[in-house]
């Protein structure tokens with residue numbers, strides 16, 4: 001079975017390098033027309049240039065694929081409107097959105113300026129919301145859409161120095177959890193990717209010998225599957241160096257302490273309340 005994207009149009013944000021570039025190349029190789037969005041700034045979100053997105057477009061076109069570039073910032077709603085307009089003008093439809101653009105402003109929470117918090121939320125959480133909101137009515141109307149949020153193990157499990165990033169990354173999972181419900185009857189499927197890969201974002205964080213096994217191209221097959229006809233919805237797919245699994249939010253059984261529950265009865269029942277041995281995800 002070959003999974004083809006012929007006739008489909010995809011927007012990949014932050015696709016000028018790293019993971020986004022691989023996602024864009026693979027979708028194009030499989031026949032999608034791809035809009036390569038990238039602000040082209042530095043890793044902390046400063047600066048900007050169209051060179052990175054342009055070079056990925058050139059690579060796709062040289063390989064016989066269809067692509068155009070767009071230099072909008074995902075955190076600028078007007079720019080995102082322009083991205084959607086440009087996509088419709090060039091290709092006439094939008095089937096796939098991969099929200100991948102991202103920056104880092106790592107610092108312990110004690111040292112973090114509020115501006116570092118705000119800017120990271122602006123790009124990851126609001127940027128994802130702006131792009132998703134801009135394609136949402138189009139996907140509902142055509143009864144077809146595939147959207148990927150890029151979350152992170154830092155958001156799901158926590159990581160020292162990434163309070164801003166972790167908050168934003170779990171935020172996109174919250175957005176997915178509602179949109180999977182609101183998009184269901186119109187065949188709009190929405191999933192989240194939690195990757196680990198060797199990119200400029202991780203080159204100073206992960207030891208070199210580990211990085212060699214973590215090529216971003218080993219994450220991309222999972223993302224591209226999430227963009228396919230048969231995609232699931234509401235899944236958090238973790239992908240690292242060719243290994244894949246699923247992370248879920250689970251809950252255990254209620255412990256009923258009655259109308260006369262007290263601080264002491266909570267304390268006495270604590271082992272039972274926190275017994276996760278039979279925990280399950282909530283199914284609607």
Ligand code: NAI
Pocket residue numbers: 013014015016017018019020037038039040041042043045052072073074075099100101102103123127150151152153194195196197198199200201202
């Ligand atoms: P990267 O830095 O190579 O790629 C991010 C791209 O987003 C860059 O090309 C950058 O120019 C672009 N970008 C940044 N702000 C933008 C904006 N406002 N508008 C448009 N484009 C913008 O990093 P990488 O690793 O490829 O990251 C891709 C995504 O994966 C990010 O969302 C990141 O948080 C996430 N991620 C990466 C992990 C890893 O191990 N590399 C781990 C967990 C999550």
